[in-house]
Amino acid sequence: MSRPLRVLVDGxxxxxxxxxxxxxxxxxxxxxxxxxxxxxxxxxxxxxxxxQADAAGIxxxxxxxxxxxxxxxxxxxxxxxxxxxxxxxxxxxxxxYARGYRDYxxxxxxxxxxxPAHPDAYWRDGIRxxxxxxxxxxxxxxxxxxxxxxxxxxxxxxxxxxxxxxxxLMLDTDGRVIEGISSNLFIVREGKLLTPDxxxxxxxxxxxxxxxxxxPAYTRAVHIRDLNPDDVLTADECFVCNSVVGIxxxxxxxxxxxxVGPVTRRLQSLFGERWPPVA
Amino acid sequence: MSRPLRVLVDGxxxxxxxxxxxxxxxxxxxxxxxxxxxxxxxxxxxxxxxxQADAAGIxxxxxxxxxxxxxxxxxxxxxxxxxxxxxxxxxxxxxxYARGYRDYxxxxxxxxxxxPAHPDAYWRDGIRxxxxxxxxxxxxxxxxxxxxxxxxxxxxxxxxxxxxxxxxLMLDTDGRVIEGISSNLFIVREGKLLTPDxxxxxxxxxxxxxxxxxxPAYTRAVHIRDLNPDDVLTADECFVCNSVVGIxxxxxxxxxxxxVGPVTRRLQSLFGERWPPVA
Numbered sequence: 001m002s003r004p005l006r007v008l009v010d011g012x013x014x015x016x017x018x019x020x021x022x023x024x025x026x027x028x029x030x031x032x033x034x035x036x037x038x039x040x041x042x043x044x045x046x047x048x049x050x051x052q053a054d055a056a057g058i059x060x061x062x063x064x065x066x067x068x069x070x071x072x073x074x075x076x077x078x079x080x081x082x083x084x085x086x087x088x089x090x091x092x093x094x095x096x097y098a099r100g101y102r103d104y105x106x107x108x109x110x111x112x113x114x115x116p117a118h119p120d121a122y123w124r125d126g127i128r129x130x131x132x133x134x135x136x137x138x139x140x141x142x143x144x145x146x147x148x149x150x151x152x153x154x155x156x157x158x159x160x161x162x163x164x165x166x167x168x169l170m171l172d173t174d175g176r177v178i179e180g181i182s183s184n185l186f187i188v189r190e191g192k193l194l195t196p197d198x199x200x201x202x203x204x205x206x207x208x209x210x211x212x213x214x215x216p217a218y219t220r221a222v223h224i225r226d227l228n229p230d231d232v233l234t235a236d237e238c239f240v241c242n243s244v245v246g247i248x249x250x251x252x253x254x255x256x257x258x259x260v261g262p263v264t265r266r267l268q269s270l271f272g273e274r275w276p277p278v279a
Numbered sequence: 280m281s282r283p284l285r286v287l288v289d290g291x292x293x294x295x296x297x298x299x300x301x302x303x304x305x306x307x308x309x310x311x312x313x314x315x316x317x318x319x320x321x322x323x324x325x326x327x328x329x330x331q332a333d334a335a336g337i338x339x340x341x342x343x344x345x346x347x348x349x350x351x352x353x354x355x356x357x358x359x360x361x362x363x364x365x366x367x368x369x370x371x372x373x374x375x376y377a378r379g380y381r382d383y384x385x386x387x388x389x390x391x392x393x394x395p396a397h398p399d400a401y402w403r404d405g406i407r408x409x410x411x412x413x414x415x416x417x418x419x420x421x422x423x424x425x426x427x428x429x430x431x432x433x434x435x436x437x438x439x440x441x442x443x444x445x446x447x448l449m450l451d452t453d454g455r456v457i458e459g460i461s462s463n464l465f466i467v468r469e470g471k472l473l474t475p476d477x478x479x480x481x482x483x484x485x486x487x488x489x490x491x492x493x494x495p496a497y498t499r500a501v502h503i504r505d506l507n508p509d510d511v512l513t514a515d516e517c518f519v520c521n522s523v524v525g526i527x528x529x530x531x532x533x534x535x536x537x538x539v540g541p542v543t544r545r546l547q548s549l550f551g552e553r554w555p556p557v558a
Binding site: 002003004007009015016017018019020021022023024025026027028031033058059083085087089090094095096097098099109111113134135136137138139140141142147148149150151152153154155156157158173181182201 | 295306310376390413416419426437460
């Protein structure tokens with residue numbers, strides 16, 4: 001429940017957001033959450049690519065890269081470790097669903113937070129996860145995009161208060177396993193790495209992309225395919241990932257227990273040279 | 280594309296919204312859009328009921344009614360005709376999807392707009408509508424609720440720029456007709472009034488509820504059921520409704536043309552004594 005260290009709204013320090021903002025009214029925008037180290041955003045080229053692709057996915061014109069980068073540089077400067085959230089919204093465009101492209105551009109909202117304070121054990125020994133009852137709706141038009149319509153994740157996260165459970169796994173309305181509330185999911189089976197198909201719903205995160213790119217060096221094969229809950233429970237290894245925490249092994253789900261597996265441990269090194277304190 | 284005449288954020292005139300607002304970050308909130316006449320919100324008991332039910336539907340604690348009503352009264356005072364938008368968000372609760380109920384309450388954002396400037400012919404002769412390609416995702420957990428996750432409506436409304444088309448009709452991902460982008464849909468067939476089942480997706484609006492309550496006096500029967508596009512195209516009458524415009528007859532869809540039918544015209548009187556200028 002950390003408060004932001006600093007906020008920049010279109011480059012203005014500490015500003016609020018107009019009550020007319022279309023991000024607020026409709027979720028008409030996209031976002032990224034990423035790590036900052038030594039005053040610089042991590043994996044910036046990948047994060048920028050994804051931000052631009054997601055903006056294009058909902059027909060949002062992002063600010064010029066030079067302006068965005070200068071604001072990101074401004075807010076991150078001097079911070080040894082932090083989390084940066086970048087929100088781009090369609091800005092102001094009057095009452096009603098119709099956008100007013102010609103008159104108004106995207107609004108860029110940057111929020112800088114302290115680094116997360118998770119226990120070291122989350123990286124070292126793994127986390128306990130649960131199944132969420134709130135389903136993810138299927139809409140291929142929005143699948144994969146990290147947009148601002150995240151009420152499903154909010155409702156899923158509100159299903160439990162037990163601090164021992166670090167993440168919830170979400171199914172789509174047809175019962176397929178899709179992702180964690182704020183992470184992507186991978187399993188390992190017979191040396192093969194599997195992760196859910198996100199063409200119907202879910203967010204195709206940057207950490208997931210990094211793992212998919214790197215995985216052929218660590219595993220026999222990589223498959224993107226539909227998974228059901230039993231596939232997860234019977235997997236040899238299971239882990240979740242995102243750009244903020246890197247990789248958390250899954251150690252417990254229902255009655256199932258996993259030690260941290262060799263593929264998971266090897267893949268952690270993709271992220272683990274930085275703040276996740278992998279032994 | 281009207282600008283608000285006035286904005287109240289938690290009772291403060293002209294205020295902006297903190298960049299940490301969960302309505303902005305996640306669409307974690309609900310809203311109402313309604314008419315104001317002679318300084319008072321129209322159908323206030325129904326609007327308040329729906330606002331409270333929708334807030335409960337996403338686990339949001341609304342402000343005390345007396346406080347909400349006093350802010351609504353404050354913003355509407357003296358206005359002969361206007362449109363009021365009420366947004367309740369989960370307010371501030373730190374980074375991440377988890378809400379912090381105990382520390383923070385709902386934020387109340389009121390925006391007052393000029394009355395809509397639609398042509399009289401929309402009420403008198405009806406409107407042209409189109410089918411939207413953007414589908415509505417099915418999620419019974421959120422169905423019926425007017426929450427702030429409205430990107431599907433934004434994308435649907437961005438499909439056309441022809442000002443002759445006044446509304447778009449949306450299908451769910453399984454091809455059922457659900458509603459207009461900012462309205463509910465009714466058809467008349469053999470004297471019976473039919474409107475789509477909204478248990479999978481869609482917004483169950485206040486105007487729809489008023490029509491369903493009143494309709495038995497005007498029609499042989501009222502049915503809430505699944506409709507497909509052909510049901511609409513072969514209907515005897517077709518109209519859309521919402522709390523701002525009342526009822527607009529549908530006059531044209533693809534090659535189909537309708538005169539304004541008798542059931543539609545009679546039902547318009549539910550709303551038509553006020554600003555819709557029905558002859």
